[in-house]
Amino acid sequence: MEDDGTIRSLIGRAAAVLRPHRTRQGRLLGDVGAAVLSADGNIYTGVCVDTPSWGLCAERSALAAMIGRGEYRIDKVVAVWRNEETGRLHVLAPCGVCREFMRQIDDDNLEADVILGGTETRKLRELLPAHAWPEPLEEG
Ligand SMILES: [Zn+2]
Structure with a gap:
């Protein structure tokens, strides 16, 4: 696959910002990292x-940085988490809020590649079915 190098590179960039820190309240900061290719x-x-x-x-968080530079279109996006017990890196699928957030920034982001593994991507459109604003109901 021609994008394998890009995918590996983005996964590496996301992993490079991992910096897990537990707050005094026990919350985790920085244990998931993301990279967005605009x-x-x-x-x-x-x-x-x-x-x-x-x-x-x-x-x-990564998308806010992109928007801060006046960019709104996503080519590829990935998020990773490292299991501290095994040391293994995992690619995480975006949550529902992030899927909708990406679409609402720019509808063309429905064509963005969401990286789901070392060689696996899906279009945001596939991960966000039935996203269109509905037609009004026929009442009465
Ligand atoms: Zn999310």
Whole structure:
């Protein structure tokens, strides 16, 4: 697959920002990392921030950095987590909030590749079925 090198590179960039830290309240910060390749070819990274008041996924953290540079189109996105007990790296599928967030930034992001493994991607469209705003009901 021609994108394998890009996928490996993005996974590496996401893994490079992993910096797990447990707060005094026991919440984990930075244990999930994400990398976004923008349509313009730039890479943005971010980490998750899990606080009792509000949680921010790594994907949305990376996307906020992208938006801060005036970019809104995603080419590829990946999030990773390392199991501290086994040392193994896992690719995580984006949660529902992040899937909808990516679509709402720009509808063209439905064509973004969401990396789900070392060689596996799916279009955001496939992970977000029935996303269209519905037609009004026929009443009466
Ligand atoms: Zn999420």
